[in-house]
Amino acid sequence: MLEQAKKLLHTYFGYTTFRKGQEEIILNILNKQDTLGIMPTGGGKSICYQIPALMAEGVTIVISPLISLMKDQVDALHQAGIPATFINSSLDNGEIENRIYDARHGVYKLIYIAPERLESASFRSLLSTLNVSILAIDEAHCISQWGHDFRPSYRSIQYMSKELPTKPVVIALTATATKEVTADISHLLSIQESSVFVTGFKRENLLFSVIKGENKRDFVTRYVKENKSQAGIIYAATRREVNDLHAFLLKSGFAAGKYHAGLSETQRNQSQEQFLHDDLSIMVATNAFGMGINKSNVRYVLHYNLPKNIEAYYQEAGRAGRDGEPSECHILYGAQDIQLQKFLIEQTGLDPVKKVNEYEKLQQMIDYCHTEKCLQVYILEYFGEEHSGAGCGRCLHCKDTRERVDITTDAMKILSCITRMNQQFGKTLVAQVLKGSKNKRIKELRFDGLSTYGLMKQYSEKDIVSLIDFLVAEGYASLSNGQYPVLMLNEKAMSVLKGQQKVYKKEQMKTKQIVVDNALFEILRETRKSIASRDGVPPYLVFSDSTLREMSQLCPTDEKAMFNVKGVAQVKFERYGQDFLEVIRKYLAEHGENVKTIVVHQESKSNEVDESPSFIQSFKLFSSGKDINEISKDRAMSGVTIQNHIIRAITEGHEVDWERIIPEQYEDIISQKIDELGAEKLKPLKDALPSEVDYFAIKGVICKKMLKIKAT
Ligand code: ADP
Numbered sequence: 176m177l178e179q180a181k182k183l184l185h186t187y188f189g190y191t192t193f194r195k196g197q198e199e200i201i202l203n204i205l206n207k208q209d210t211l212g213i214m215p216t217g218g219g220k221s222i223c224y225q226i227p228a229l230m231a232e233g234v235t236i237v238i239s240p241l242i243s244l245m246k247d248q249v250d251a252l253h254q255a256g257i258p259a260t261f262i263n264s265s266l267d268n269g270e271i272e273n274r275i276y277d278a279r280h281g282v283y284k285l286i287y288i289a290p291e292r293l294e295s296a297s298f299r300s301l302l303s304t305l306n307v308s309i310l311a312i313d314e315a316h317c318i319s320q321w322g323h324d325f326r327p328s329y330r331s332i333q334y335m336s337k338e339l340p341t342k343p344v345v346i347a348l349t350a351t352a353t354k355e356v357t358a359d360i361s362h363l364l365s366i367q368e369s370s371v372f373v374t375g376f377k378r379e380n381l382l383f384s385v386i387k388g389e390n391k392r393d394f395v396t397r398y399v400k401e402n403k404s405q406a407g408i409i410y411a412a413t414r415r416e417v418n419d420l421h422a423f424l425l426k427s428g429f430a431a432g433k434y435h436a437g438l439s440e441t442q443r444n445q446s447q448e449q450f451l452h453d454d455l456s457i458m459v460a461t462n463a464f465g466m467g468i469n470k471s472n473v474r475y476v477l478h479y480n481l482p483k484n485i486e487a488y489y490q491e492a493g494r495a496g497r498d499g500e501p502s503e504c505h506i507l508y509g510a511q512d513i514q515l516q517k518f519l520i521e522q523t524g525l526d527p528v529k530k531v532n533e534y535e536k537l538q539q540m541i542d543y544c545h546t547e548k549c550l551q552v553y554i555l556e557y558f559g560e561e562h563s564g565a566g567c568g569r570c571l572h573c574k575d576t577r578e579r580v581d582i583t584t585d586a587m588k589i590l591s592c593i594t595r596m597n598q599q600f601g602k603t604l605v606a607q608v609l610k611g612s613k614n615k616r617i618k619e620l621r622f623d624g625l626s627t628y629g630l631m632k633q634y635s636e637k638d639i640v641s642l643i644d645f646l647v648a649e650g651y652a653s654l655s656n657g658q659y660p661v662l663m664l665n666e667k668a669m670s671v672l673k674g675q676q677k678v679y680k681k682e683q684m685k686t687k688q689i690v691v692d693n694a695l696f697e698i699l700r701e702t703r704k705s706i707a708s709r710d711g712v713p714p715y716l717v718f719s720d721s722t723l724r725e726m727s728q729l730c731p732t733d734e735k736a737m738f739n740v741k742g743v744a745q746v747k748f749e750r751y752g753q754d755f756l757e758v759i760r761k762y763l764a765e766h767g768e769n770v771k772t773i774v775v776h777q778e779s780k781s782n783e784v785d786e787s788p789s790f791i792q793s794f795k796l797f798s799s800g801k802d803i804n805e806i807s808k809d810r811a812m813s814g815v816t817i818q819n820h821i822i823r824a825i826t827e828g829h830e831v832d833w834e835r836i837i838p839e840q841y842e843d844i845i846s847q848k849i850d851e852l853g854a855e856k857l858k859p860l861k862d863a864l865p866s867e868v869d870y871f872a873i874k875g876v877i878c879k880k881m882l883k884i885k886a887t
Contacts, residue, residue, distance in 0.1 A: 176202070176205050176230075177198065177201075177202060179230060180193075180198075180201055180205070180226050180227075180230065181193070183226055183229050183230065184222070184226060185744065186744060186745050187225075187229070187255045187256065187257060187744055187745070187746070188222065188255060188742075188744050189722075189738075189740075189741065189742045189743045189744030189745075189747065190741060190742065190744075191741070193222075194218065194219045195218075195374050195375070196212065196214055196218065196223075196372055196374030196375075197219055197222055197223055199372050200212045200223045200346070200372050201223060201226055201227055203370055203372070204223075204224070204227045204309065204344055204346050205227055205230065207344050208344070208367070208370045209344060209345040209346070209364065209365065209366045209367070209370060210344075210345070210346045210347070210366065210370045210371075210372065211315065211346075211347045211348075211357070211360055211361055211364070211366045211370065211371045211372070212346065212347070212348045212349075212372050212374070213348075213349055213350070213352050213357060213371070213372065213373045213374065214348070214350060214374045214375075215350055215374075215375070215376050215377065215378050215493060216350040216378075216489075216490060216493030216494065216497060217378065217471075217493060217496060217497035217498070217499065218350070218374060220313070220348040220350070221248065221251075221313075223346065223348060224237065224309060224311035224346050224348070225252070225257070225285065227309055227344075227346075228284050228285050228308075228309055228311075229257065229284060231308035231309055232306065232308055233281075233305065233306030233307055233308040233341065234278055234281075234283055234284060234285065234286055234305055234306060234307055234308065235284065235285045235286070235307070235308060235309040235310070235311055236285075236286050236288055236302065236305075236307050236309070236310050236311070236343070237285055237286065237287045237288065237311040237312075237313060238287075238288055238289075238290050238293070238310070238311070238312045238313060238329075238332055239261075239287050239288070239289065239313045239314070240289070240290060240313070240314045240317055240326060240329075241289075242261075242263050242264070242265055242289065243447065243468070244313075244468075244469065245261040245263060245287040245289070246261065247451075247468075247469045247713075247716075248261075248287060248469065249261050249285075249287060250712055250713075250716055251469070251716050252285060254712065254716050254717070254746070254747060254750075255744060255746055255747065256745070256746030257284055257285070258282060258283050258284055258285075259283055259284060259285040259286070259287070260274050260277075260278075260282075260283050260285075260286055260287070261286065261287035261288070262274055262275075262286060262287070262288050262289075262292060263287075263288070263289040263292065264289065264291070274286070275301055275302075275304070275305070278305050279304060279305060281306075290317070290326060290328040290329050290331065290332065291328045293328065293331035293332060293334070293335050294328050294331050299331075299334065299335050299338055300338075302335070302339065303338055303339055303340055305341075306341055307339050307341045307343045308341065308343055308344070309343050309344050309345075309346065310332075310335075310336055310339070310343040310344070310345045310346070311345075311346045311347075311348065312329075312332060312345065312346070312347040312348065312364075313348055313349075314348075314349055315347035315348055315349040315352075315360050315364075316349040316351055316352050316356050316360065317329045318330065318332065318347075318359075318360055318363055318364070319352075319356045319359035319360055319363070320359075330363075332364075333363060333364070336364070345364055345366070347360055347364055347366065350489075350490060350493060351486045351489060351490050351558075352558075353486065353557075353558060353559065354558075354559045357371065357373070373560070375555075375560060376489070376554060376555055376558050376560055377551060377555060377560075377562075377567075378493065378496070378551070379499075379567075380496045380499050380500060380501050380502060381492070381493075381495060381496055381502055381503070381504055381551075381569070382501070382502070382503045382504065382569040382570060382574075383492070383504050383505075383550035383551060383554075383567075383569075383570040383571065384503070384504070384505045384506070384550065384570060384571035385505070385506045385508050385543070385544045385550070385571060386505055386506065386507050386508065387508045387544070387645065387648040387649070388641065388642075388644055388645025388646075388648045388649065388680060389507075389641060389644070389645075390637060390640065390641045390644065391479060391507045391509065392420075392423060393637075393641075394507060394686070395409065395420070395424070395477065395479070395507070396427060397686045398475075398477065398505075398686045399424070399429055399456075399457055400429075401686045401687060401688055402474065402475060402686075402688060402689055403429075403456070404456070404697075405456065405474035405475065405689060405690075406450070406453065406456050406457075406458075406470070406472055406473050406474055407456065407457055407458070407473060407474055407475035407476065407477065407495075408457075408458045408460060408464070408465065408473060408475075408476045408477070408491075408494060408495075409457060409458070409459045409460070409476075409477045409478075409479055410460060410461070410462060410464075410476065410477070410478050410479060410480070410482070410491055411459060411460070411461060411479040411480055412461070412479075412480035412481070412512065412515055412516070412519070413461065413480075413515070414435040414436070414437045414461060416479065416480060417433050417434075417435050417459050417460060417461055418433065418435075420459050420479060421433040421459040424457060424459065429456075429457055430454075430455050430456055430457065431455060431456075431457035431458070431459055432446030432447075432449055432450055432455040432457070432458050432459070433446060433458070433459045433460065434446050434447060434458060434459075434460035434461070434463065434464040435460060435461040435463055435464070436461065436463045446458065447464070447468070450468075450470070451468070451470055451713040451715075452704075452707060452708070452713050452714060453704055453707075453713075453714050459479075462482075462487065462491065465491060465494055468494060469497070470494075470497075470713065470715055471497040471498040471715045471719045471720065472498055472500070472714075472715050472719065472720040473494050473495050473496065473497070473502065474495065474496065474500070474502045474503070474689050474690070475495055475502060475503045475504070475505070475689060476491060476492045476494055476495040476502075476503075476504045476505075477504075477505050477506075477507065478491070478492070478504075478505070478506040478507060479507050480507075480509070480512045480515065481506065481508060481509070481512035481513060481515075481516055481540060481541070481544065482506070482540060483516050483519065483520075483533070483536070483537060483540065484533070484536035484537060484539065484540050485536065485539055485540055485543060485554060485557045485558075486536070488506075488540065488543075489554055489558075492504035498715075498719040498720050498721045499721055500690065500720055500721050500724065501689060501690055502689060503689055506543075506544060508544045508648055509644065509647075509648065510647045510648055510650075510653060510654065511647075511654050511660060513537070513541060514654075516537050516540075517534075517537070520533045520534060520537065539557060543557075546572075547572055548566075548572060549566035549567050549570055549572055549573050550567075550570040550571060550572060551566070551567035551569070551570055552564070552566060552567065575681070577681040577682045578681070578682050579679040579680070579681055580679065580680055580681070580682060581677060581678070581679055582642070582678050582679065582680045583671065583677045583678045585631065585642060586642075586646060586651065586671055586678040587671060587672060587674075588609060588627060588630045588631055589605070589609065589631075589639070589642060589643055589646060590646070590651060590652065590664060590668045590671060590672055591627055591672060592605055592608055592609050592625070592627035592630070593605055593652060593662050593663070593664055594664060594672075595625050595626070595627055596608065596622065596625070598661065598662065598663045598664060599661055600661060600662065601654075601659055601660055601661055601662060602640055602643045602644070602654075602660075602662055603636075603640065604616070604617070604622075605639075605643060605662055606636050606639035606640045606643060607636060608622045608623075608625060608627060608628055609627060609628075609629070609630055609631040609632075609634075609639050610629070610631060610632055610634065610635075610636045610639060611623075611628055611629025611630075611632045612636070642680075643662070645680055646668075646678075647662075649667075649678070650665055650667055651664070651665060651667050651668045651671060651678070652664050652665060652668060653665055691789055692724065692727070693727055693728070693812070693813055693815065693816045694815070695726075695727040695730070695759070695762050695813075696723060696724055696727035698758060698762060699723045699726055699727055699755065699758060699759075700714075700723060702754060702755060702758050703717050703718060703723060706751055706754060717747075717751060718742055718743070718747070718751070718755075719742055721741065721742065722740060722741060722742030722743060725740045725741055725742070726740050726755060726759065727813075728811075728812075728813065730759055730762075730763060730813075731756065731759065732756065732759060732760050732763065733756070734748070734752065734756075737752055737755070737756060765857075765858050766815055766857075766870065789820065790819075790820035790821075790823045790824055791820075791824060791829075792810070792820075793806055793810060793812075793816075793817050793820035793821060793824075794820060794821050794824035794825075794829055796809065796810070797817075797821050797831075797835075798829075798831070803817050803818060803871065815870075818870070818871045818874060819874075821836070822874050822875070822878050825878055825882070826878060826881070826882070833875065833879065836871055836872060836875035837872045837875045837876055837879070838868075838872060841864070841865070841868050841872060842876060844864065844865075844868075845860075845864060845868060845872060845873055845876040846876055846880065848860055848863050848864055849873075849876060849877060849880065851863075854877045854880075857870060857873055857874070860873050861873060
């Protein structure tokens with residue numbers, strides 16, 4: 176049975192092995208046991224019911240909470256060549272009946288249905304005319320009132336599963352369930368304990384961090400700039416915050432979309448589509464965005480405000496890196512967000528017991544932002560998962576090597592200024608006084624006569640505000656509620672002012688690129704984009720980022736080699752294989768065969784040992800005497816990438832032994848050809864030179880000439 180399942184996995188999805196948990200869940204379903212699977216986002220839940228669906232006789236009904244999610248799933252199945260459809264409120268009755276008619280005649284293997292449909296007894300009886308073999312419940316936590324997304328209509332699933340004459344096997348799946356919620360789901364769906372599979376909440380490819388005491392906008396600007404070509408979501412707590420940040424990003428020249436419940440459906444759909452199709456790389460949104468988003472190549476999720484609890488946070492953050500590629504999740508912590516979340520809890524109209532529950536969960540979220548232990552471990556413990564105790568090796572706390580700087584003197588200046596202003600003003604005015612601003616209001620209030628006036632004039636006002644933010648985040652001061660928050664000192668500030676306690680701040684967080692890709696990857700991405708627009712599907716449904724990355728590293732040039740790339744399955748190859756093969760062949764012809772075939776290995780992994788920039792790491796190895804081939808093997812990168820690293824290091828002023836790059840006897844002729852033909856294109860130069868002159872030598876001479884020009 177398992178062999179057949181594996182075969183189908185390869186034929187339809189292009190994968191050779193099941194992931195952790197998938198195999199056990201699939202076997203349990205094939206043994207006709209009702210099953211509950213708890214797997215992290217991106218863990219591969221869909222395959223757990225799609226493979227059994229392909230193996231079963233009749234049709235599989237999938238209950239899915241959002242219309243957009245259904246469409247996405249059905250599109251993905253069509254891409255894989257699997258007949259599927261959906262039934263929801265976007266269709267009229269006639270169309271629904273047509274689809275049921277087709278279903279009765281065995282046209283589909285899977286039908287996606289919105290839970291609200293099941294509330295209608297007539298629709299349920301329509302369903303009972305089908306040969307339903309499996310009933311899959313996606314986002315199964317929605318059935319529990321303790322879950323963070325309780326959907327009353329999910330309760331109708333119980334009636335439905337009892338009413339179906341075929342007695343289908345039930346499989347419930349979710350990414351987020353505390354022990355309490357797990358027990359609730361099992362109870363409501365009568366699933367035995369031995370059929371509950373928890374594959375672990377760990378996300379091996381995600382880096383978690385909390386950014387404190389920094390100006391949020393500055394951080395976001397630096398971050399999105401550094402990761403310009405990557406897709407990311409920035410969650411903010413309110414519509415207003417979304418609007419402001421979105422406007423700010425547009426003004427700063429970034430391609431960003433926005434999404435919140437206050438926009439019209441057309442506006443929301445439009446920005447969602449643009450994001451899915453890679454036309455916009457940044458999506459600024461409230462938590463209204465995302466449940467229906469299966470986009471697999473989201474490389475980062477930033478939380479501009481504190482999330483309401485860990486479950487919500489982990490689900491939102493988990494939208495990064497569903498394809499298993501390295502991705503990042505940062506929370507931009509600001510103490511004032513706690514007030515906002517408390518206000519939102521008060522607005523919910525929940526009964527007092529549930530409110531207390533919400534406050535407790537909020538406190539655990541706040542603790543996450545202040546803990547010094549591994550952030551992934553904190554989350555695992557929250558969900559009650561046993562773990563080895565070892566840190567993840569990726570998160571803020573596991574990786575933080577930043578220096579702690581003593582800022583006691585500046586902290587004293589700020590805290591004492593707040594005292595002298597009678598704890599009655601906000602941070603901007605405090606910063607202006609410290610800066611020594613000639614602002615009219617300061618004169619009127621006579622703050623220019625304070626001993627702290629102009630005490631920090633060497634700083635910019637913005638930097639002073641950042642330091643104040645830091646002191647608030649660390650609990651030395653706090654901000655009052657209301658529209659014009661006022662700075663007040665906390666107990667902790669007193670010991671600083673008395674000189675009994677020192678204040679340390681870590682250096683500014685360095686933003687860096689999440690992944691560094693080679694040039695072929697970028698070209699393949701362009702190809703994918705144009706195919707996707709031609710076929711009207713989102714690019715990640717053509718091939719995922721991880722598939723393209725592997726293609727760019729293995730450089731397959733024929734059908735057989737192409738099938739070795741993870742994610743290339745039969746139907747997809749028939750549709751797109753030749754397009755991509757052509758691009759790769761062309762690339763190799765232009766860049767020579769020194770683009771090595773390298774097994775996948777993330778550059779960021781090798782970064783764990785050496786913290787210097789990637790190109791410097793390559794350069795160091797080159798200087799130590801290794802040749803391009805050796806470095807390329809060591810670092811699991813293509814030869815071309817390594818050559819480019821070395822050239823870049825030289826351009827940035829590092830000394831090199833030129834003879835290792837340019838064979839002496841050829842230097843003159845290469846130089847002469849460059850003068851004749853120009854240095855814009857390498858291929859014509861390569862063609863005009865003796866065949867033993869390689870691209871590295873040509874690039875070397877170009878670089879040497881450039882340096883000479885610079886020097887004169
Ligand atoms: P979830 O619903 O759990 O968030 P998905 O079902 O969307 O996750 O799967 C996430 C990604 O992982 C998809 O791109 C999917 O194709 C991929 N995937 C699933 N199973 C495997 C597997 N066995 N090998 C490799 N990739 C897989």
